[in-house]
Amino acid sequence: MTDTDVTEIATQTMLVAAKVAAPILLTALLVGFMISLFQAATQIQEQTLSFVPKMIAVAIALLVTGNWVLSELISFTQQLFGELPRLLGQS
Template sequence: MLTPELAVDLVTDSLQVVMLLVAVLVVPGMVVGLLVSLFQAATQINEQTLSFLPRLMVTLLVICVSGHWLAETLMDFCVDIFRRAAQLVG
């Protein structure tokens, strides 16, 4: 039977996994965006496409490098959720 404590645990675990996966993808792009913005401010170059391409390349690189780990983390979480669901039913 699903108790409020179990529901809170499920929501907490799912939010932790989502924040971890999103942070791995977003933080490097934010850092590169900040560095490009500092470069643009220092050189007074106001080209919007200059900040887009480096962020895109870094995001794609992060996906290529950590894609296996991201998929493995998500699959482990899904297996854990199915195990918990089986325990709740039986």
């Protein structure tokens, strides 16, 4: 396994992690932004008002995108295991 192989695997891993995390993070970001606008408009500064809707929205995003996330992770893992003989065969 060469340095190039390690760098390529690390790059692919970070891209898959970003793709898998994006729907959840974007959901939390959008819900948090909407709640911040609501709190600024109404001057209600309740802490649970921002936490509970974000938690519910993230749970819904996980339910909606769960199959896709799992298939992406399985695909990446199968690709990585498929490359093992090539990677271990090099000196």
